[in-house]
Amino acid sequence: MRKEIIFAILAGGSLGAIIAFGIWRANSAIQNTPQIEDTFAPQETRSPSSSFGPNATPSGGFGITLAKPDSDDVETQSPVTFTGITQPSTWVVISTDKSDYTFLSAADGSFSQDVKLSPGINQIVLTAFNEKGNSVTKTLNLVYSKELAQQQ
Structure with a gap:
């Protein structure tokens, strides 16, 4: 026992x-x-024109603002129209996993571009380049599903 x-x-x-x-x-x-939200959150990066440190030239408010679509949206139709605003007459590049779209923003800085998505998750990278050589990049994820369109 x-x-x-x-x-x-x-x-x-x-x-x-x-x-x-x-x-x-x-x-x-x-x-x-690391937190999952941090991994998939839209990211924005800036590159200075020529120098680093305390004497670096600020980008002067140079940026890119995307009006639509939002990151992590689920799209049921392709192509999707990307609309936004940046500095006037700035080169904008929208890159997907299959193709790149390069165009010049309008005189007021607005832009609109149709982008074809592939089925599934699409990582989209928007980059704008100004005349001083500065660039700003914004990354977002979109989901394209034909199945959701058929169910509605």
Whole structure:
């Protein structure tokens, strides 16, 4: 009888230690993992024209604003019209996994371009280049599904 009690105590203690170790490892792994929202969020990067550091030339408000579509939208029709605004007469490049669209923004800075999507997830990269050599990039993900269009 004493042997059974000692065995039960040792087995319970070992099982408890294994479970506690597993919980500790899971918590430490979660704390070191980047957040999923950060991975798929729209990203915007800027490149300076010629210098770095405190004497770098600021981009002077140079940017690109996309009116539609929004990142992580689900589209049921292709092509999709990208509309937005940047500086006047700026070269804009819209890149998909299969093709690139290059055009000049209008005199007021607005732009509109039809872009063909492939079925599934599409990572779209919009880049604008001004006359000073500055560039600004915006990345977004769109999902194109023919199945959703058929169900509606």
